[in-house]
Amino acid sequence: MAARSSPTSESPMVQWLFIAIALGFMAIILVLPLYSVFHEALARGWPAFLAALADKDAQAAIRLTMLVAAIAVPFNLVFGLAASWAIAKFEFKGKAFLITLIDLPFSVSPVIAGLVYVLLFGAGSFLGPALKSMGIEILFALPGIVLATIFVTFPFVARELIPLMQDQGTGDEEAALSLGADGWQTFWRVTLPNIRWGLLYGVLLCNARAMGEFGAVAVVSGKIRGQTTTMPLQVEMLYNEYNATAAFALASLLALLALVTLVLKTALEWRFSADLAASTRH
Amino acid sequence: MSRHPAVNRPGAWRFRQPSVIPGFGLTLGFTVLYFSLIILLPLLALAIRSAGLGPAGFWAAATDPRVFGALRVSFVTALIAAGVNVVFGMLIAWVLVRYRFPGRRLFDAIIDLPFALPTAVAGIALTAIYAPNGAIGALVAPLGWRIAYTPAGIVVAMIFIGLPFVVRTIQPILEEVSHEVEEASATLGANRFQTISRVLLPSLTPAVLTGFALAFARGVGEFGSIIFIAGNIPFVSEIAPLLIFIRLQEFNYGGATAIAMVMLLISFAMLLFINLVQAWSRRRYGYGS
Numbered sequence: 001m002a003a004r005s006s007p008t009s010e011s012p013m014v015q016w017l018f019i020a021i022a023l024g025f026m027a028i029i030l031v032l033p034l035y036s037v038f039h040e041a042l043a044r045g046w047p048a049f050l051a052a053l054a055d056k057d058a059q060a061a062i063r064l065t066m067l068v069a070a071i072a073v074p075f076n077l078v079f080g081l082a083a084s085w086a087i088a089k090f091e092f093k094g095k096a097f098l099i100t101l102i103d104l105p106f107s108v109s110p111v112i113a114g115l116v117y118v119l120l121f122g123a124g125s126f127l128g129p130a131l132k133s134m135g136i137e138i139l140f141a142l143p144g145i146v147l148a149t150i151f152v153t154f155p156f157v158a159r160e161l162i163p164l165m166q167d168q169g170t171g172d173e174e175a176a177l178s179l180g181a182d183g184w185q186t187f188w189r190v191t192l193p194n195i196r197w198g199l200l201y202g203v204l205l206c207n208a209r210a211m212g213e214f215g216a217v218a219v220v221s222g223k224i225r226g227q228t229t230t231m232p233l234q235v236e237m238l239y240n241e242y243n244a245t246a247a248f249a250l251a252s253l254l255a256l257l258a259l260v261t262l263v264l265k266t267a268l269e270w271r272f273s274a275d276l277a278a279s280t281r282h
Numbered sequence: 283m284s285r286h287p288a289v290n291r292p293g294a295w296r297f298r299q300p301s302v303i304p305g306f307g308l309t310l311g312f313t314v315l316y317f318s319l320i321i322l323l324p325l326l327a328l329a330i331r332s333a334g335l336g337p338a339g340f341w342a343a344a345t346d347p348r349v350f351g352a353l354r355v356s357f358v359t360a361l362i363a364a365g366v367n368v369v370f371g372m373l374i375a376w377v378l379v380r381y382r383f384p385g386r387r388l389f390d391a392i393i394d395l396p397f398a399l400p401t402a403v404a405g406i407a408l409t410a411i412y413a414p415n416g417a418i419g420a421l422v423a424p425l426g427w428r429i430a431y432t433p434a435g436i437v438v439a440m441i442f443i444g445l446p447f448v449v450r451t452i453q454p455i456l457e458e459v460s461h462e463v464e465e466a467s468a469t470l471g472a473n474r475f476q477t478i479s480r481v482l483l484p485s486l487t488p489a490v491l492t493g494f495a496l497a498f499a500r501g502v503g504e505f506g507s508i509i510f511i512a513g514n515i516p517f518v519s520e521i522a523p524l525l526i527f528i529r530l531q532e533f534n535y536g537g538a539t540a541i542a543m544v545m546l547l548i549s550f551a552m553l554l555f556i557n558l559v560q561a562w563s564r565r566r567y568g569y570g571s
Binding site for chain 1: 297298299301302303304305306308309310312313316317320321323324325327328331370373374376377378380381383385387389391392393394395396397398399400401402403404406407408410411417418441442445461464465468474477499502503504505506510523524526527530533535538539542545546549550552553557
């Protein structure tokens with residue numbers, strides 16, 4: 001930091017004041033809630049914390065959450081690859097509109113994302129009773145939870161990949177094709193290695209949201225304890241039963257997931273920016 | 283882009299430019315099909331259901347006093363929170379981009395916390411802090427202030443979830459703004475305040491508006507982090523997404539659909555606004571988020 005104020009910067013005192021206000025705001029708004037999750041989780045000591053996590057319903061919620069993410073994330077991963085290939089490698093009419101549409105789920109309230117599936121598969125709908133007569137349960141069961149999760153995490157992978165692949169252009173693929181590679185070989189050996197870090201980054205964010213989604217899943221799950229309660233729903237149930245320690249214990253696992261996501265994301269960003277710089281050079 | 287001169291007649295309308303790269307039909311087909319099944323079909327079910335209410339039924343459900351109260355609570359608190367986030371988000375983006383201080387990278391990384399932290403976790407953590415016996419709640423209690431279980435609590439939760447939208451929209455633009463225009467401004471006799479308010483801020487306006495709109499839209503739709511801290515008193519601290527949830531639990535699908543439709547229409551108007559601002563900013567400044 002400059003010792004003397006220059007015409008294109010603020011005086012050191014103003015700079016320190018700005019830094020103090022910005023960091024103070026971040027400490028209260030962002031750091032304090034994160035700290036409080038772990039503080040409350042361990043408020044009654046490690047034995048209570050571990051007992052809350054070993055609970056049968058908590059274990060079921062953890063398994064269900066991992067299962068839902070394990071189904072929803074691959075679906076959106078394949079979609080993200082297909083959409084970014086079509087959008088970044090070709091010029092066609094209505095492309096900008098398609099990109100806007102892909103972001104659409106971000107501006108829909110999670111509760112509405114759940115509601116639309118209730119309307120589609122619920123009691124008064126056309127599809128629900130028909131599927132039920134065939135013995136297929138969508139609402140208040142795993143398929144409904146997965147569908148709602150796919151809806152809210154829909155854009156994550158695609159929106160990471162589209163700008164990255166647009167920056168990289170089509171030169172590498174054209175070279176591979178002219179050297180005799182077929183389409184799949186080009187994708188696996190040329191495109192995928194070029195986008196792997198961006199892809200991983202999108203999958204991380206998609207996964208964090210899939211495991212943490214609350215509103216959409218709350219609407220479609222029916223909250224059957226031990227069967228259709230994911231971790232965030234289990235946190236809410238425990239909290240509403242005034243079992244704060246158990247609620248925060250389970251919440252601390254989700255907070256840990258968020259922290260790991262942030263650390264990996266930051267690490268990738270350093271790696272990723274070097275990759276991006278390399279890709280613009282040739 | 284490789285073009286074959288024989289087929290590239292100017293003026294001829296074609297859906298796509300020719301290319302040697304394979305897989306256009308497969309990938310675009312899958313994209314459109316998947317989007318239609320996951321997003322479009324369910325939203326269509328919502329539109330059909332609200333059309334089924336009829337204009338009078340829709341109007342009655344959407345203008346019910348409790349619905350109007352919930353929409354007002356949602357929009358007013360989201361507006362206040364987005365305003366707070368614009369002020370502090372600009373300051374944080376400025377500090378992170380322009381100044382060098384120990385811990386800068388750490389604070390830069392933690393900005394994204396609200397993207398990664400599940401909303402229900404944020405909700406119970408914020409409630410623990412701002413409840414009358416919590417760290418901050420106890421601090422302001424002697425002044426007679428209550429934050430949790432009042433509309434102020436809703437604003438706090440919306441500030442938490444909206445902050446990264448503002449910071450992450452402004453940050454890249456601030457990094458792109460060339461130092462030379464500031465030097466030119468200083469050379470021409472402007473003091474630092476004039477340079478910031480007349481040269482820097484105008485070029486940031488589109489990013490600030492976009493960040494505001496994103497934080498606002500997210501705040502209006504937010505559910506998980508708010509229901510714990512809000513107190514959920516009808517007409518005072520009951521938000522619109524919660525009322526949709528309550529209507530669904532009463533099996534009043536028509537009522538839920540009407541509120542959802544009103545919220546969606548407003549969200550789409552916001553989305554359109556964001557796109558217009560970005561298109562305008564690209565024309566005006568040559569760059570944009």
